Amino acid sequence: MKRPTKTPRERLRQARVAVYRQHILEAAEAVFAEKGFTAASMQEIGRRAGVSMGTIYSVFRSKEEVLQAALEARGAEILELVRRAVSRPGPAAVAFLDLVRDYVQYFSAHPHFLRMHLRLGAAWMHSPENGAGKRAAVWAEIQRSQAEVLARGIQEGSFVDADPLLLARLFSAVHQTLLANWVEQGMKLPAEQFVGEVERWVKRLLWREPVALATREVTSRQED
Amino acid sequence: MKRPTKTPRERLRQARVAVYRQHILEAAEAVFAEKGFTAASMQEIGRRAGVSMGTIYSVFRSKEEVLQAALEARGAEILELVRRAVSRPGPAAVAFLDLVRDYVQYFSAHPHFLRMHLRLGAAWMHSPENGAGKRAAVWAEIQRSQAEVLARGIQEGSFVDADPLLLARLFSAVHQTLLANWVEQGMKLPAEQFVGEVERWVKRLLWREPVALATREVTSRQED
Amino acid sequence: MKRPTKTPRERLRQARVAVYRQHILEAAEAVFAEKGFTAASMQEIGRRAGVSMGTIYSVFRSKEEVLQAALEARGAEILELVRRAVSRPGPAAVAFLDLVRDYVQYFSAHPHFLRMHLRLGAAWMHSPENGAGKRAAVWAEIQRSQAEVLARGIQEGSFVDADPLLLARLFSAVHQTLLANWVEQGMKLPAEQFVGEVERWVKRLLWREPVALATREVTSRQED
Amino acid sequence: MKRPTKTPRERLRQARVAVYRQHILEAAEAVFAEKGFTAASMQEIGRRAGVSMGTIYSVFRSKEEVLQAALEARGAEILELVRRAVSRPGPAAVAFLDLVRDYVQYFSAHPHFLRMHLRLGAAWMHSPENGAGKRAAVWAEIQRSQAEVLARGIQEGSFVDADPLLLARLFSAVHQTLLANWVEQGMKLPAEQFVGEVERWVKRLLWREPVALATREVTSRQED
DNA sequence: GATGAATGAGCCTTCATTCAT
DNA sequence: GATGAATGAAGGCTCATTCAT
Numbered sequence: 031m032k033r034p035t036k037t038p039r040e041r042l043r044q045a046r047v048a049v050y051r052q053h054i055l056e057a058a059e060a061v062f063a064e065k066g067f068t069a070a071s072m073q074e075i076g077r078r079a080g081v082s083m084g085t086i087y088s089v090f091r092s093k094e095e096v097l098q099a100a101l102e103a104r105g106a107e108i109l110e111l112v113r114r115a116v117s118r119p120g121p122a123a124v125a126f127l128d129l130v131r132d133y134v135q136y137f138s139a140h141p142h143f144l145r146m147h148l149r150l151g152a153a154w155m156h157s158p159e160n161g162a163g164k165r166a167a168v169w170a171e172i173q174r175s176q177a178e179v180l181a182r183g184i185q186e187g188s189f190v191d192a193d194p195l196l197l198a199r200l201f202s203a204v205h206q207t208l209l210a211n212w213v214e215q216g217m218k219l220p221a222e223q224f225v226g227e228v229e230r231w232v233k234r235l236l237w238r239e240p241v242a243l244a245t246r247e248v249t250s251r252q253e254d
Numbered sequence: 255m256k257r258p259t260k261t262p263r264e265r266l267r268q269a270r271v272a273v274y275r276q277h278i279l280e281a282a283e284a285v286f287a288e289k290g291f292t293a294a295s296m297q298e299i300g301r302r303a304g305v306s307m308g309t310i311y312s313v314f315r316s317k318e319e320v321l322q323a324a325l326e327a328r329g330a331e332i333l334e335l336v337r338r339a340v341s342r343p344g345p346a347a348v349a350f351l352d353l354v355r356d357y358v359q360y361f362s363a364h365p366h367f368l369r370m371h372l373r374l375g376a377a378w379m380h381s382p383e384n385g386a387g388k389r390a391a392v393w394a395e396i397q398r399s400q401a402e403v404l405a406r407g408i409q410e411g412s413f414v415d416a417d418p419l420l421l422a423r424l425f426s427a428v429h430q431t432l433l434a435n436w437v438e439q440g441m442k443l444p445a446e447q448f449v450g451e452v453e454r455w456v457k458r459l460l461w462r463e464p465v466a467l468a469t470r471e472v473t474s475r476q477e478d
Numbered sequence: 479m480k481r482p483t484k485t486p487r488e489r490l491r492q493a494r495v496a497v498y499r500q501h502i503l504e505a506a507e508a509v510f511a512e513k514g515f516t517a518a519s520m521q522e523i524g525r526r527a528g529v530s531m532g533t534i535y536s537v538f539r540s541k542e543e544v545l546q547a548a549l550e551a552r553g554a555e556i557l558e559l560v561r562r563a564v565s566r567p568g569p570a571a572v573a574f575l576d577l578v579r580d581y582v583q584y585f586s587a588h589p590h591f592l593r594m595h596l597r598l599g600a601a602w603m604h605s606p607e608n609g610a611g612k613r614a615a616v617w618a619e620i621q622r623s624q625a626e627v628l629a630r631g632i633q634e635g636s637f638v639d640a641d642p643l644l645l646a647r648l649f650s651a652v653h654q655t656l657l658a659n660w661v662e663q664g665m666k667l668p669a670e671q672f673v674g675e676v677e678r679w680v681k682r683l684l685w686r687e688p689v690a691l692a693t694r695e696v697t698s699r700q701e702d
Numbered sequence: 703m704k705r706p707t708k709t710p711r712e713r714l715r716q717a718r719v720a721v722y723r724q725h726i727l728e729a730a731e732a733v734f735a736e737k738g739f740t741a742a743s744m745q746e747i748g749r750r751a752g753v754s755m756g757t758i759y760s761v762f763r764s765k766e767e768v769l770q771a772a773l774e775a776r777g778a779e780i781l782e783l784v785r786r787a788v789s790r791p792g793p794a795a796v797a798f799l800d801l802v803r804d805y806v807q808y809f810s811a812h813p814h815f816l817r818m819h820l821r822l823g824a825a826w827m828h829s830p831e832n833g834a835g836k837r838a839a840v841w842a843e844i845q846r847s848q849a850e851v852l853a854r855g856i857q858e859g860s861f862v863d864a865d866p867l868l869l870a871r872l873f874s875a876v877h878q879t880l881l882a883n884w885v886e887q888g889m890k891l892p893a894e895q896f897v898g899e900v901e902r903w904v905k906r907l908l909w910r911e912p913v914a915l916a917t918r919e920v921t922s923r924q925e926d
Numbered sequence: 927g928a929t930g931a932a933t934g935a936g937c938c939t940t941c942a943t944t945c946a947t
Numbered sequence: 948g949a950t951g952a953a954t955g956a957a958g959g960c961t962c963a964t965t966c967a968t
Binding site: 487491494529530531532533536 | 950951952953954955
């Protein structure tokens with residue numbers, strides 16, 4: 031008969047597993063980002079994580095599961111950001127700008143994940159076949175929640191009147207392009223200024239009332 | 255150095271090889287689009303193209319080369335579109351809108367390629383490692399040419415003042431998102447109307463002077 | 479539209495595959511006999527058959543399928559022997575002795591199979607778990623048919639009155655022990671004499687009326 | 703050379719080890735019986751025995767050694783039975799029937815071992831390669847001792863005149879088939895009656911003078 | 927002394943590439 | 948020249964064995 035409170039041994043085990051999960055998923059993010067899912071090898075993930083094959087397989091059941099976990103772990107955190115934005119009182123436009131800020135913060139804290147997401151996102155975004163459906167479950171939910179805020183903004187008259195899901199995709203496309211550009215240049219531009227730039231582009235794209243933009247002065251140049 | 259006058263036999267050979275190239279690359283586009291590069295198998299490409307493995311390897315030296323050829327073949331055609339836009343006299347803004355129109359036409363004529371490009375583009379767009387550099391050679395050139403038109407537009411005061419390369423990327427991101435959305439919904443919206451919609455989004459994104467937009471009436475909705 | 483008559487190419491292919499099947503199954507019989515199913519390696523089967531891994535997997539889908547094919551190929555032939563015995567007119571006792579003769583002939587022609595069967599038979603004979611059920615399908619049918627002849631012999635008053643299925647098992651046990659002993663000693667005893675010996679033991683085991691036996695003179699001795 | 707007087711600590715250690723041995727071997731019997739040697743996993747043996755891997759490896763040096771120990775442990779006990787039969791005064795026929803009785807008793811007390819023996823016996827019985835020779839050491843001795851009694855019976859004129867080693871094998875085959883059948887049906891037939899049945903079959907097989915048999919009334923039927 | 931987590935060699939299986947026909 | 952069968956290297960995954968706690 032086991033008490034609902036775990037034994038110390040069990041708690042230790044869970045802590046250990048959690049540490050491995052963390053390290054393995056971080057290594058996986060990097061490898062998946064560089065090679066893509068199929069070309070990534072478990073050996074390399076293990077090497078980068080500093081664990082053996084057996085250890086990986088004691089935490090995850092398969093390569094596929096490693097990928098799903100990597101997507102879901104971050105996905106869940108991001109979904110949380112979106113949900114907070116959705117439930118924020120006040121105008122949708124303000125909530126959305128807050129969300130943009132959260133995104134920048136999150137992705138700049140996890141650049142490997144950003145790269146993986148940029149690379150693999152395309153795979154399941156437009157290939158309903160394969161097991162892509164499963165992988166994208168959280169991400170579909172994220173898009174749905176984003177669309178929710180956008181729909182509210184449309185009704186409030188702040189956002190351009192178009193299919194909210196399309197808006198969500200356009201927003202993601204622009205937003206990720208900017209992030210990728212920023213990361214690619216070593217994130218030399220201070221986060222605060224970068225957020226400002228993203229906001230400007232997002233307003234251009236989504237705001238109903240044309241917004242005066244002076245993008246130039248803060249845009250980092252490719253050839254810098 | 256080959257003699258400029260080819261033998262009839264040689265001309266026949268080249269014609270034959272050209273036909274194979276064509277069929278193989280079309281099959282490859284479809285398979286790469288569905289599976290990604292690594293998960294795609296040469297046998298499946300051969301099966302879809304209706305040619306044997308030997309034939310594929312008589313035209314291409316490796317799987318990698320098939321991919322490069324697929325990217326370059328279309329890439330060269332697209333580069334041609336861009337170059338025409340660059341060399342077009344008159345305002346850059348007009349030239350760019352013409353380019354947008356050409357793009358829509360081209361991609362809607364080659365939806366398999368679009369899907370492949372959407373899927374694999376991310377791979378070499380943000381993974382400087384691997385042979386990605388090689389693969390992207392034409393595409394870098396395309397981006398450079400696009401940036402050229404955009405730079406001209408900036409100087410003419412038509413486009414928002416930002417790094418032209420970034421503008422090119424943002425434009426591609428938005429443009430491809432719209433295309434993907436269109437294809438995903440079975441291209442039910444007439445090409446003409448779709449072009450109009452793309453133009454409207456592009457203007458929103460790039461034009462310096464705020465442009466009155468009434469996107470709604472032509473935007474196809476996800477749930478249609 | 480394909481004609482029901484196969485193309486020459488197709489016939490060639492089938493012939494080739496049949497040859498591989500044959501060689502692979504023979505190699506598999508030997509390896510499974512020596513190592514058992516799990517410890518047998520596909521590499522070794524390939525090496526002994528003189529084919530590569532790829533070739534094996536072009537004929538069989540998995541290691542499991544190689545085993546099943548090996549069991550079923552021989553099993554089907556043996557089932558045929560038993561069915562002929564079942565449908566033979568005249569006394570069951572005579573039919574059964576003919577069957578014994580057929581068995582000896584068959585197994586002595588396929589000693590590797592005999593060894594494999596001796597080794598793996600035990601595995602699925604008493605382990606209903608695993609995929610043993612599938613593997614043994616033909617063999618259960620063989621036992622059932624054997625039991626049929628035996629049941630007829632019981633009704634005719636020739637065989638000892640006991641559960642026919644148990645009789646079938648006892649017969650198999652004795653019969654295979656004799657065969658194994660014979661093979662182990664290099665089959666030095668002429669087949670004709672060996673058949674006589676087997677018949678004598680079978681009569682001892684199954685015949686209702688005690689049969690005068692003078693086994694000694696033909697029994698090959700272990701220490702010969 | 704150890705001092706004959708062990709320290710109490712040493713005696714405790716040995717007792718502990720003996721307990722582990724016992725539990726591990728019992729678990730091993732079950733697992734080997736179900737999966738076969740190679741497919742059986744040390745982790746499952748450990749789980750079933752309720753001990754850790756380290757404990758298993760503190761008692762045995764390898765998986766192979768666990769199997770050997772399992773075979774030898776029971777083998778030694780069975781050898782003891784046979785030796786008692788060999789050294790029993792009076793007619794060999796009587797001694798042999800006593801042995802049969804002992805066998806039934808022993809195997810019915812250790813059904814897991816019976817199943818393992820049925821399954822793995824075939825492996826080393828007819829595969830002189832591998833380490834099978836080592837594994838079978840005790841069992842060869844058992845067979846030799848059985849043959850000894852049988853040889854005596856032959857000289858006394860009680861048993862059919864054939865190679866005693868062959869007789870021993872035939873006896874084992876029949877005897878194990880009956881046991882397997884009995885166990886398979888849940889040992890519903892009382893042990894006493896079952897012994898009678900086995901004796902009847904053994905007499906049929908080995909006794910020189912034909913023996914009147916009325917097997918039917920006690921044979922449990924498969925379909926009951 | 928006991929534990930069971932960690933290791934990594936090894937096996938089944940796939941697929942890019944070659945070559946006999 | 949075209950075919951597609953054959954090859955075998957490489958990758959995902961398991962499990963016997965070891966060793967830090």
